[in-house]
Amino acid sequence: MNMKKRILSSAYIGLHLTGSLLAQTDKHPNVIYVFPDQFRNHAMQFWNMDGFKEHVNFRADPVHTPNLNQMATESVVLTSAHSNCPVSSPHRGTLLTGMYPHNSGVSLNCNQTRPISSLRQDVTTISDVYSQNGYQCAYIGKYHADHPTPNNPQNPGTYVSSQTPVWDAYTPLAKRHGFDYWYSYGTFDKHKSPHYWDTEGKRHEIREWSPKHEADKVIEYLKETRDQDKPFFLVWSVNPPHSPYRSLKDCMEEDYNLYKDIPLNELLVRPNINPKLKDKQECAPYYFASVTGVDREFGRVLETLKELGLDENTIVVFTSDHGETMASHVLDPKNSPYTESMNVPFLIRYPKVLKPRVTPLLLSSPDIMPTLLSLSGLKKDIPETVQGHDLSGFLKGTDLKEGSPAGVLYIRNVDGDKDKDGIVTSYFPVARGIKTDRYTLAITIDRKKQVKSILFFDDVNDPYQMNNLQADKHKKEFNELCLQMGKLLKDAGDPWYTEKILSDILSY
Ligand code: CA
Numbered sequence: 001m002n003m004k005k006r007i008l009s010s011a012y013i014g015l016h017l018t019g020s021l022l023a024q025t026d027k028h029p030n031v032i033y034v035f036p037d038q039f040r041n042h043a044m045q046f047w048n049m050d051g052f053k054e055h056v057n058f059r060a061d062p063v064h065t066p067n068l069n070q071m072a073t074e075s076v077v078l079t080s081a082h083s084n085c086p087v088s089s090p091h092r093g094t095l096l097t098g099m100y101p102h103n104s105g106v107s108l109n110c111n112q113t114r115p116i117s118s119l120r121q122d123v124t125t126i127s128d129v130y131s132q133n134g135y136q137c138a139y140i141g142k143y144h145a146d147h148p149t150p151n152n153p154q155n156p157g158t159y160v161s162s163q164t165p166v167w168d169a170y171t172p173l174a175k176r177h178g179f180d181y182w183y184s185y186g187t188f189d190k191h192k193s194p195h196y197w198d199t200e201g202k203r204h205e206i207r208e209w210s211p212k213h214e215a216d217k218v219i220e221y222l223k224e225t226r227d228q229d230k231p232f233f234l235v236w237s238v239n240p241p242h243s244p245y246r247s248l249k250d251c252m253e254e255d256y257n258l259y260k261d262i263p264l265n266e267l268l269v270r271p272n273i274n275p276k277l278k279d280k281q282e283c284a285p286y287y288f289a290s291v292t293g294v295d296r297e298f299g300r301v302l303e304t305l306k307e308l309g310l311d312e313n314t315i316v317v318f319t320s321d322h323g324e325t326m327a328s329h330v331l332d333p334k335n336s337p338y339t340e341s342m343n344v345p346f347l348i349r350y351p352k353v354l355k356p357r358v359t360p361l362l363l364s365s366p367d368i369m370p371t372l373l374s375l376s377g378l379k380k381d382i383p384e385t386v387q388g389h390d391l392s393g394f395l396k397g398t399d400l401k402e403g404s405p406a407g408v409l410y411i412r413n414v415d416g417d418k419d420k421d422g423i424v425t426s427y428f429p430v431a432r433g434i435k436t437d438r439y440t441l442a443i444t445i446d447r448k449k450q451v452k453s454i455l456f457f458d459d460v461n462d463p464y465q466m467n468n469l470q471a472d473k474h475k476k477e478f479n480e481l482c483l484q485m486g487k488l489l490k491d492a493g494d495p496w497y498t499e500k501i502l503s504d505i506l507s508y
Contacts, residue, residue, distance in 0.1 A: 028133070028377050029350065030314040031233045032218075032301070035095075036211075036294045037088065037142060037242035038333060040323030041081070041343040042270075043291045046072045055079050055358040057463040058339075059269050064258055064292045067299030071318065071347055076354050076395050081346030082364045082435055085411040086322030086334045088187065089117060091365055092145040092237075095321075096125040096177065098369035098386030100411065100492050107413050107427045110147050110186070112165040114415070114424045118147035121175060124383040126369040130233040131178030133378055136226055138181035141214050141237035146171050148186060153201035160186070170197055179235075181225065183217050191240050191250050191290075209252055211238045215297035219304045233376075238297070241290035241324065243333065245283045255289035255296075270340075272328045272464040280327040287326055312351050315375055319368075320344040329465070337410045337433045337442035337455055338465055350375065354395055360437060361394050364408035371395070387492060407436040407484050409492065412444075429495045434485040440465065441481045449501050456481075482506050 040061075046052045046069040047060035056079050083091050085101050093099075093106025096119060101107045105120035119125075127137045148169035152158045161168040169186030176182060182199045194210040197203055206213050218236055226232050244250050259267060267284045298318065305311040324333045325340040334341050346363060348354060353375065363371070366388025373382050374392040382390065394404050410433030416426035433442030438460050446452040456478065457465040471478040486506035489497040497508050 028135070028231045029352070029375070030231050030310060031130070031135075031317075031372060031376060032236065032305070032314060033234070033317045033319075033372070034236045034238070034298060034301070035317075035319050035321055036238040036240060037321055038324045039241055039291065039294070039320035039345060040326070040340050041079075041345050042340065043241070043288065043324075044068050044072070044345055046077075052077070052358060055360070057460065061288060061291075062262070062267060062269060063288045065295040067295045067302060068318065068345075068347065070299075071302065071316070071349060074351065074356050075316075075347040075349040076356065077358045078346035078348075078363055079358060079360050080362050080435075080437070081319060081344050082342045082362065082408050083320070083322040083344050084342075084364045084366070084409045085413070086336070086341045087412075088144050088321055088334075090411070090413070091321040092143070093119050094365040094388075095368055096127065096145060097123050098126070098366050098383070098388045099123070100366060100387055100409070100494065101413065102429075102495055103385070103387065103493070106145055108415065108424070110144055110169065111167045112148050112159070113418075113422060115147050116424060116427065119145040119175070119177075123385055125177040126373065127176075127178040127233060127235075129178075129373055129378060129381050129383065130376070131180065133381060134230060136181065136230050136232045137179045138183075138221055138226070138232060138234040139176070139179040139237075140183045140217050140221070140234070141210075142187055142239050143169075143171055143184045143237065144187040146175060146186065153197065154203055161188075170201070172201070181221065183214075184237075189239065189242065189244060191244070194239070209240075209293065211240055211294050211297040212252075214238060215300050218301050222301075222304050222308060222310070231376075236301075237321075238294055240294055241287050243283075245286035245290055247286070251286050251289040252293045255292040256285060258292060259285035259288050268327060270328050270464055272466055274327055274329055274331075277327040277331055280331060284326060287324065315348065315350040315372065317349075317368075317372070318345055318347045335412060337412075337431070337435070337440055339440070339459065339463075342410065342435065348395060355397060359394070359400070361391060361400060362405040362408050362435070362437065363391055364388070364405070367391050367405075407434045407481075407488060409433070409485070409488050409494070410435060410440075410442050411494075429499075429501070432485065432489060432494065432496050432501075434481055434488060435459075436481065436484070439477065439481055441478070441485065443502065443505075445501065449499070451502065451505075 043061045045065040089110040090101040093104035097104040108117040148166040152160045159166045322334045370382045370390040374390040412431035413427040414430045415424045416428040431444040440457045442455045444453045456469040486508045
């Protein structure tokens with residue numbers, strides 16, 4: 001529909017719809033959920049600005065994020081949103097189902113060798129609920145929640161990639177959980193030559209930076225593709241600032257130019273930078289360039305919402321699947337309990353209902369589905385299988401003392417048993433932990449399920465987690481955290497609880 005027709009048609013709807021139908025539209029807002037991959041909370045410029053810096057005890061990265069800065073002034077901004085299992089597929093499984101990885105089906109990062117890790121088809125996901133309630137559901141970008149199978153729509157009986165093991169995947173219609181518009185792929189990391197399968201399964205090869213191309217698709221969806229008379233739930237999963245971040249093949253030159261002449265020690269301002277990780281440190285200008293580029297493309301989508309008059313009645317969320325250590329502590333960018341890995345952005349804007357402010361609400365991955373459904377007027381439709389909590393009341397302003405989460409789980413699984421062909425037949429729950437408003441505690445076990453190592457930080461007095469506390473010197477705090485963690489594991493039905501792992505310490 002062209003612009004003129006659309007304006008005429010909205011005027012017509014405005015004049016002729018009954019009050020009850022209009023109320024219905026108000027009750028069910030549109031939702032845009034945007035989550036770039038590996039975007040840490042610290043990589044947002046506004047955390048260094050008045051009105052925001054008073055709420056955190058870290059220095060933000062020296063990044064340019066003008067659109068996020070603006071959106072932050074219009075949003076409820078969480079200082080303490082956490083990805084429980086800070087790695088791609090498990091977080092995505094939890095986001096979609098509201099269930100922890102041991103229940104969602106997605107216990108490990110999805111690839112060909114791990115048939116045990118794939119989003120369950122028999123559960124009701126967030127998109128199923130929206131779809132069943134008359135929403136149009138669109139998925140654009142990286143999905144990475146399905147086990148790759150030889151289901152290449154362009155060449156039936158083969159995989160979509162010749163790389164072994166296969167990581168990328170095609171998600172057929174039967175596995176799309178209510179998403180009726182599809183422009184997506186499994187996982188693929190060439191940021192300037194991405195590909196996508198559309199709703200009908202046609203493959204599109206693109207020669208453009210993926211966030212730019214995807215923003216165009218989101219804008220096209222908003223302006224032309226969708227049915228203008230129905231609310232929509234649109235998920236946009238941007239791959240950058242995910243690695244690779246090593247050259248101009250990975251980001252836009254205009255963004256790189258902002259950082260290229262800044263010495264590394266001025267770019268990497270966190271005092272926990274590991275001096276041994278020289279190679280990784282050199283990625284910083286490219287990582288921050290990717291952050292800035294994603295901010296710009298996201299800004300174009302926000303501008304479109306405004307232009308279409310949709311910004312008031314649309315919930316916009318900006319977050320990530322996990323963070324990025326970027327040479328802090330360890331080489332692995334994710335997977336660890338360090339704040340750079342677990343703490344993610346979480347900005348939620350809904351002008352009609354949410355008053356902009358900053359809150360230390362401890363929200364984690366399984367809470368997202370019930371919270372969004374509740375804000376969308378669909379509280380009664382939250383499936384019983386959901387393990388997270390509806391935190392919408394706290395976003396609206398309920399005092400956090402009225403029962404907000406006191407701690408969130410940290411979860412790490414690795415490959416367990418393998419068959420003779422190297423196919424993973426079980427996963428091993430190698431680490432569990434808890435993050436509270438004061439502490440981070442994570443316990444890693446060996447294959448005999450005994451304590452292998454402990455990370456224990458006072459995040460208030462040691463925000464960069466440089467001093468690993470000794471459990472025996474902080475017995476009271478350690479025991480209290482173990483008690484809380486045991487309770488969370490029990491409530492979640494986590495394998496540590498069902499197998500009574502470290503029951504002498506965790507007293508389930
Ligand atoms: Ca990821």
